Amino acid sequence: MAGFFAGYGAFFRQFREQFETTGAIAPSSRFLAAAMTRFLASRAAGAAPVRVLEIGPGTGPVTDCIVRQLRPGDVFDLVELNGEFVQILQHRFEAEPAWSAVHSQCRIVQMPIQQFVADSPYDFVISGLPLNNFPAALVREIAEAYFRLLRAGGVLSYFEYMYVRPVRKLLTLGAERRRIVEIDDIMAGHCRRSRISRDSIWINLPPAWVQHLRKND
Known part of the structure; x- marks a missing residue:
């Protein structure tokens, strides 16, 4: 419990200081974490070892689900830009x-x-990257990295807060509206080509969709 509150406090502090790259006021709920990892969790007993990549783990609410699903021989890499979050993750692996x-x-x-x-x-x-906070060109690069790093037949799972882009498109003007529209076009295109399912997670702050996409080539 102490670890939860320490992680929550660090997350809120980073939200205030680095909103663009943190993107939420609270860590993901356990319901969102379970949805993000459900394809990993659904592996058959005796299946071959897998390689898992988590991008933007933050303080580790989704990581906590992943580590509990790892089996002997699996490989798990985490890529996190925020130095304070990296320290928290390192401590959790130790403690x-x-x-x-x-x-x-x-x-x-x-x-x-x-x-x-x-x-x-x-x-x-x-x-767990907050794509809606980034420049559209960066979102395009990140989406390309997702599929570059994924094997053929592999599954990408990411979340986005419900209705954020539609609301921003209605309420913003000029360059900001063009940025949101371009991000929406980029990610909607990937979803049209590759989405296999979408989960709606209402018990989260804010509520979120989890998109699951499969690399086809």
Whole structure:
């Protein structure tokens, strides 16, 4: 419980200081975390080991679900840009039993995801990045990185807060509206081509959709 409040406090502090890259006032709820990891959790018993990439884990609410689903031989990489969040994640891998049990299978990398290069593609890419806060050109780069890092047949899961882009398109003007429209076009295009399901998570602050996309080539 102390770890939860420490993580919540750090998240709120980073929201105030670095809203553009934090993007929420609270960590993801356990319901959102469960939805983000449901394809990983649905693996058949005895399935081959998998490679998992989490992008923008923050203080680790989704990470906590992932580490509990790892099996022997799985590989789990985390890419996080925020230095304070990296320190929190490192501490959790050292201090929390469920995390430390798989520490040898995990790696934290501090860098922008568009600069990250992997030695092999991933079976699951799970992203908590606040895409609506970024310039449209950066969103395009990030989306390209998602699919570059995903193996053929692999699943990308990411969330977005409900109705944010439609509301912003109605309430904003000029360059800001053009930015939101372009982001919407970029991500809607990927969803049209690759989406396999969408979950609605109402018990979250704010409520969110989780988009699940499969790489087809």
